[in-house]
């Protein structure tokens with residue numbers, strides 16, 4: 154466990170850094186704080202180097218049924234939440250919740266996947282696996298946010314978009330594509346937080362924004378480990394191996410610049426302490442929203458596009474005309 | 478990690494790609510008849526006996542669509558990297574798989590992007606090749622698609638995408654998922670430039686590509702025999718534990734549920750594209766502002 158003063162100092166430095174991104178020169182202050190931090194750290198007994206967490210253990214933590222879910226985060230972070238229902242075209246998909254909320258006294262729009270706590274609720278919420286109408290309901294809420302200039306907070310926690318006949322008949326792929334595209338064009342700040350399972354396109358359908366945060370023990374992957382195992386390892390029970398091969402945890406994602414910040418979880422994980430987890434997430438969202446609000450809209454949209462444009466790794470090759 | 482010197486070469490339609498094929502005859506998997514390969518090729522890779530559609534490689538598809546001698550490969554000289562150090566169950570490193578696909582197809586990558594004329598209309602064309610690791614979308618395809626859309630927007634040429642893909646390239650992990658977002662962010666350039674985007678879905682257009690760039694065309698066509706959907710048939714069957722209807726995720730299914738504007742026979746595709754392009758013939762002359770900006774500006778003209 155790290156010292157409270159260190160945590161506080163680190164938070165302060167992070168905050169100043171966020172402001173610096175908007176072109177305010179705070180380097181002198183940051184340097185001073187960093188020096189102070191260094192001295193503090195030197196005074197403390199050495200901490201053992203953190204061992205890299207096993208990918209599969211992280212998958213199990215991310216799926217822990219006692220983790221805080223979207224409505225828990227909303228209850229713990231927001232002052233009021235007015236849930237909106239239905240996509241106004243087909244149905245109300247309970248696997249996604251959307252609504253207006255008061256966050257630190259300001260109106261925001263929240264969208265997020267919602268898993269159930271027990272069997273009955275899980276059947277109703279389809280284990281957090283949304284149908285097209287869920288994504289269309291979210292899009293409706295995003296458009297509402299845009300009309301009134303409310304910032305958007307999107308909380309991601311889904312195994313995947315629902316692989317079923319109804320979902321396919323109503324073009325689940327098209328609904329996800331539409332949301333991603335519209336989120337690039339949405340003229341309000343968007344902060345994303347992956348709180349549990351970031352399952353494939355089902356996650357990305359709510360996942361485009363100006364900042365992408367991720368809880369320490371959350372996962373984010375292109376396909377659920379079981380699916381990858383079934384296809385590439387020809388055996389769904391090889392999910393642990395698939396998870397290790399795909400690298401689905403926060404440190405790798407931060408390194409690949411897919412996420413911007415890892416939100417620490419208390420103790421053994423978020424499931425042991427919902428309040429502290431929510432407080433940590435709230436602090437980060439508040440900080441990022443504050444920074445984003447200062448960026449002019451056109452620049453914000455340009456930065457959002459550039460952020461995702463930069464994602465990917467490839468090799469520059471030597472060009473030849475003749476084949477060997 | 479595999480170490481080999483890779484070269485990048487541009488596609489030339491005059492040169493044959495892939496391994497030499499010495500067999501003259503093939504057995505149609507649909508009707509079982511022995512058919513002369515040359516006849517199949519001349520028939521757009523359709524079985525002359527029963528009409529079954531066989532795969533078209535990307536070079537074949539391009540040849541079928543563009544005016545002879547007008548194709549110019551504009552791909553960026555890039556190749557796959559292996560940021561995750563990925564190896565599958567057999568321990569085969571990802572880049573070995575890429576190299577094998579290059580040798581088998583004679584292509585540098587799973588997608589070819591280029592400039593060409595289609596019935597004398599100049600277009601930007603992006604064509605996927607299913608033989609190349611299932612035409613899956615990783616960082617290279619994402620970058621090539623963005624590059625193609627950039628050129629289409631800058632030069633105000635219509636953009637035509639022909640998809641043939643299983644979806645995201647799992648071997649690149651989360652970065653392959655992010656190509657969905659990356660390509661969709663680039664789609665904005667076409668909209669801002671007022672450039673039309675025609676998406677052609679062929680067998681198969683599924684997974685991460687169906688849930689991103691292939692699904693946001695101004696006009697969406699399906700080739701007869703296409704497979705169109707997000708989740709795989711097997712995954713769905715396992716989830717719902719029911720047998721799926723015969724026509725599930727077929728061209729007919731996509732049309733009846735309203736995903737695509739039309740379903741076309743392969744031999745009619747070129748003519749159909751040409752017909753559609755005629756409606757957009759005026760765009761290069763008009764050079765007008767995109768709708769969204771015009772609406773916005775019309776509301777704030779008094780501020781100027």
Ligand SMILES: [Zn+2]
Pocket residue numbers: 505506507508509510524525526527528529
């Ligand atoms: Zn036949």
